[in-house]
Amino acid sequence: MQKLRLFVIAATMILTAVLTVANEGRRVDVARFDSDGNLIVPTNLDEWVFIGSSLGMGYSQETFDPDSPGMFQIVRMEPSAYQHFKETGVFPDGTMLSLHFYGSQNELSISRAGYVMNDLHFAEIHYKDRDRFPDGFNFYNLANGEPLGTEIPVPNDCITCHEKDGAYDGVFVQFYPTIHEYLPDDVRAKLENNKSASHH
Numbered sequence: 301m302q303k304l305r306l307f308v309i310a311a312t313m314i315l316t317a318v319l320t321v322a323n324e325g326r327r328v329d330v331a332r333f334d335s336d337g338n339l340i341v342p343t344n345l346d347e348w349v350f351i352g353s354s355l356g357m358g359y360s361q362e363t364f365d366p367d368s369p370g371m372f373q374i375v376r377m378e379p380s381a382y383q384h385f386k387e388t389g390v391f392p393d394g395t396m397l398s399l400h401f402y403g404s405q406n407e408l409s410i411s412r413a414g415y416v417m418n419d420l421h422f423a424e425i426h427y428k429d430r431d432r433f434p435d436g437f438n439f440y441n442l443a444n445g446e447p448l449g450t451e452i453p454v455p456n457d458c459i460t461c462h463e464k465d466g467a468y469d470g471v472f473v474q475f476y477p478t479i480h481e482y483l484p485d486d487v488r489a490k491l492e493n494n495k496s497a498s499h500h
């Protein structure tokens with residue numbers, strides 16, 4: 301009996317280890333490409349999981365004008381990659397993240413103060429694939445309504461900035477509080493420290 305118990309415990313431990321490794325090595329296989337390497341725009345973009353937004357965020361020194369705040373930027377993640385990330389804290393190969401730019405408008409309908417979203421201007425996709433790209437990821441431009449996303453030739457400035465300043469694996473998770481709870485502990489701790497240093 302004792303022996304059987306030990307055997308069951310050992311077998312369970314081995315199985316758990318095997319499953320963990322398999323899970324971490326997993327890739328999500330959703331992205332499709334044409335023969336020229338363009339991304340076939342996923343038809344379910346509207347069903348991707350919302351992870352963050354910003355308004356009029358710029359990367360250089362230009363001043364923010366409250367009367368003309370710029371565009372809303374909406375970031376979402378492909379659902380199977382989101383699920384994997386939630387379980388493991390890892391962005392698997394095959395992960396896609398989208399960034400959509402919408403205009404901002406005041407005094408629409410009953411709104412008198414503040415800004416609401418209006419038309420979609422364009423979108424971009426961050427795609428991870430360690431076999432395909434030397435940096436492990438690259439970007440595609442989605443023109444509004446076009447069926448193909450065009451690959452941005454590597455190397456490019458997009459990758460440089462994302463690698464340098466994206467807080468986790470080239471992704472700007474520091475701006476996506478909705479997913480912080482799933483990040484590895486050390487990354488989350490670092491973000492918390494930075495937040496308390498600069499919070500208003």
Ligand code: HEC
Nearest residue numbers: 354359373375397398399424425426439457458461471472
């Ligand atoms: C100078 C830095 C910088 C450069 C250059 C840059 N980005 Fe980003 N990117 C950001 C920041 C900051 C965010 C956070 C989201 C936001 O803007 O609200 C972001 C977010 C994204 C996201 C959402 C997923 C993610 O990785 O966080 C995509 C997709 C994206 N950028 C595409 C691009 C593409 C395509 C280019 C090049 C044409 C580019 N970026 C160039 C700073 C940069």
